[in-house]
Amino acid sequence: MNILKSRCKIRKFSFLIQTRNLALKRFPNYSILTDKDYRKNRCLDDVNSLDSYNEDWLKSCKGNSKLVLLPKTTLELSEILKYCYAKNLAICPQGGNTGLVGGSVPVFDEIIISTRLMNQIIKLDEESSILSCQSGCILQNLDDYVSQRSLIMPLDLGAKGSCHIGGNVSTNAGGLRLLRYGSLKGNVLGLEVVLSNGEILNSMNVPLRKDNTGFDTKQIFIGSEGQLGFISGVSILCPPRPRAANLILVACNGKSFQNVIQIFKTAKLELNEILSAFEFMDRESMRAVKENSNLENPFSIEVSEKCDFYCLVETHSSDEESALRKIENFYSKLSEKDLGLDCIVAENKTQFSYIWSLRERIAESLTKDGHNYKYDISLPLNKMYDLVIDIRKRFSENDAKNYFRRCIGYGHLGDSNLHLNVTSEKYDEKIFKLLEPFLYEWTMKNNGSISAEHGLGLKKKNYIYYSKTKENVEYMRKLKKLFDPKLLLNPYKTLPDF
Ligand code: FAD
Ligand code: 2HG
Numbered sequence: 001m002n003i004l005k006s007r008c009k010i011r012k013f014s015f016l017i018q019t020r021n022l023a024l025k026r027f028p029n030y031s032i033l034t035d036k037d038y039r040k041n042r043c044l045d046d047v048n049s050l051d052s053y054n055e056d057w058l059k060s061c062k063g064n065s066k067l068v069l070l071p072k073t074t075l076e077l078s079e080i081l082k083y084c085y086a087k088n089l090a091i092c093p094q095g096g097n098t099g100l101v102g103g104s105v106p107v108f109d110e111i112i113i114s115t116r117l118m119n120q121i122i123k124l125d126e127e128s129s130i131l132s133c134q135s136g137c138i139l140q141n142l143d144d145y146v147s148q149r150s151l152i153m154p155l156d157l158g159a160k161g162s163c164h165i166g167g168n169v170s171t172n173a174g175g176l177r178l179l180r181y182g183s184l185k186g187n188v189l190g191l192e193v194v195l196s197n198g199e200i201l202n203s204m205n206v207p208l209r210k211d212n213t214g215f216d217t218k219q220i221f222i223g224s225e226g227q228l229g230f231i232s233g234v235s236i237l238c239p240p241r242p243r244a245a246n247l248i249l250v251a252c253n254g255k256s257f258q259n260v261i262q263i264f265k266t267a268k269l270e271l272n273e274i275l276s277a278f279e280f281m282d283r284e285s286m287r288a289v290k291e292n293s294n295l296e297n298p299f300s301i302e303v304s305e306k307c308d309f310y311c312l313v314e315t316h317s318s319d320e321e322s323a324l325r326k327i328e329n330f331y332s333k334l335s336e337k338d339l340g341l342d343c344i345v346a347e348n349k350t351q352f353s354y355i356w357s358l359r360e361r362i363a364e365s366l367t368k369d370g371h372n373y374k375y376d377i378s379l380p381l382n383k384m385y386d387l388v389i390d391i392r393k394r395f396s397e398n399d400a401k402n403y404f405r406r407c408i409g410y411g412h413l414g415d416s417n418l419h420l421n422v423t424s425e426k427y428d429e430k431i432f433k434l435l436e437p438f439l440y441e442w443t444m445k446n447n448g449s450i451s452a453e454h455g456l457g458l459k460k461k462n463y464i465y466y467s468k469t470k471e472n473v474e475y476m477r478k479l480k481k482l483f484d485p486k487l488l489l490n491p492y493k494t495l496p497d498f
């Protein structure tokens with residue numbers, strides 16, 4: 001009787017109040033872990049060690065796993081998955097646990113399999129510039145490693161010090177330089193994946209730039225959020241490291257976001273092939289990093305009081321002199337068109353990192369406000385900021401001004417990707433109801449995507465139809481059943497309930 005009760009537990013989470021009071025039921029066909037179950041190799045099962053694996057980076061989702069397994073090799077991982085398959089034990093794959101949609105932590109008692117110890121570099125082929133490594137390598141460590149061979153990792157993001165390359169591939173992470181180096185869908189040339197029954201699918205043995213022999217099976221795992229297989233190894237193409245990197249912070253003139261778009265157009269024309277990142281942040285974002293992370297706005301008070309938007313424009317090139325010439329032309333064009341109030345060009349490494357930290361640390365700053373309502377939207381460029389304006393209008397029309405702390409917009413403008421964030425001291429139902437489903441309907445009406453780069457995880461899985469047709473979701477379900485017939489991999493997430 002007791003067992004039956006606990007098998008069918010209904011769990012309510014603090015964040016689930018946000019998803020219209022949905023409650024999840026533990027799938028009754030999953031077994032419950034016993035003391036006799038898998039304890040070989042490295043594992044953690046004491047309450048204190050389990051805590052940080054059970055809770056996500058935003059501290060908005062908390063699972064109740066009783067076991068973390070830390071395999072070191074693909075064979076160990078395969079053995080674990082075979083065991084779980086035979087015993088009907090559900091699992092949650094975890095990398096650096098920096099995901100922002102509740103995908104990386106268990107919902108109930110799924111066994112956490114962490115890639116923390118799968119952190120070996122296998123090979124860097126100097127002729128092809130292809131790096132092969134285990135999936136638990138930290139992105140920053142990989143970048144440090146390839147930099148010694150004058151190469152760069154083709155992706156960069158604020159969580160680079162903790163996120164794992166396997167987690168990046170599983171979320172198809174975009175980040176700060178997608179504009180220049182393209183998406184992981186193009187840069188990942190091979191994957192090793194362990195399927196739910198322990199079978200190993202390998203396309204990493206001969207990573208090639210071009211290979212059209214049959215279907216490209218690895219693609220289906222990129223961005224699949226641990227639903228279809230467990231990524232154990234990655235081969236990735238690393239571009240040459242630029243000899244010169246420059247960074248310009250522009251304080252934009254005028255209240256209209258159209259001016260920001262004009263600055264982007266000017267950057268594309270004038271900086272052309274050397275443009276490596278184009279990010280924007282609004283006045284409120286700048287205020288958040290100042291108030292919560294103590295990062296001073298580097299412009300004068302006079303400029304910052306007038307300025308509603310800032311752009312970070314980065315260049316990567318092989319020749320410093322010609323880059324500086326291009327930057328000067330860019331600057332003159334901004335003045336000619338009266339688009340900038342002021343500009344700062346980083347003069348040394350310290351300034352370079354300081355300016356980047358203003359943008360990269362916004363997410364961390366916002367957590368200090370309390371509760372974060374986080375949205376990651378793709379929109380046509382000319383609509384991108386209208387969503388922030390409309391949400392603010394909606395708050396003021398509904399007398400919600402005193403309920404929230406901040407409503408800000410920033411993001412990867414070069415990729416048309418808006419990060420809209422609202423914060424309040426605690427979770428507030430009134431704010432949530434003003435945001436959802438309004439914001440998703442708005443996005444759909446304006447031909448956007450409700451998840452540009454973070455994925456769906458647990459928090460957004462039920463909103464998938466705002467961006468994908470019924471038929472597409474049906475084929476996703478069919479693929480899920482094909483690769484994971486017992487639905488043991490990362491359950492309750494990404495796809496609406498089975
Ligand atoms: P985790 O968070 O551990 O996992 C993410 C998902 O992938 C989960 O569903 C998990 O089950 C699955 N998974 C992890 N490893 C594997 C594996 N080996 N095999 C199968 N499935 C696996 N994202 C962006 O796209 N762009 C950004 O600019 C960006 N910036 C960020 C900045 C900060 C400060 C933070 C905290 C997060 C940011 N993110 C960004 C979100 C996050 O998606 C990325 O940090 C990263 O890609 C997640 O990697 P991870 O190793 O932490 O994965
Ligand atoms: C970023 O670009 C991340 O900084 C996080 O994707 C975005 O916090 C967010 O909304």
Ligand code: ZN
Nearest residue numbers: 175412419453
């Ligand atoms: Zn982002």
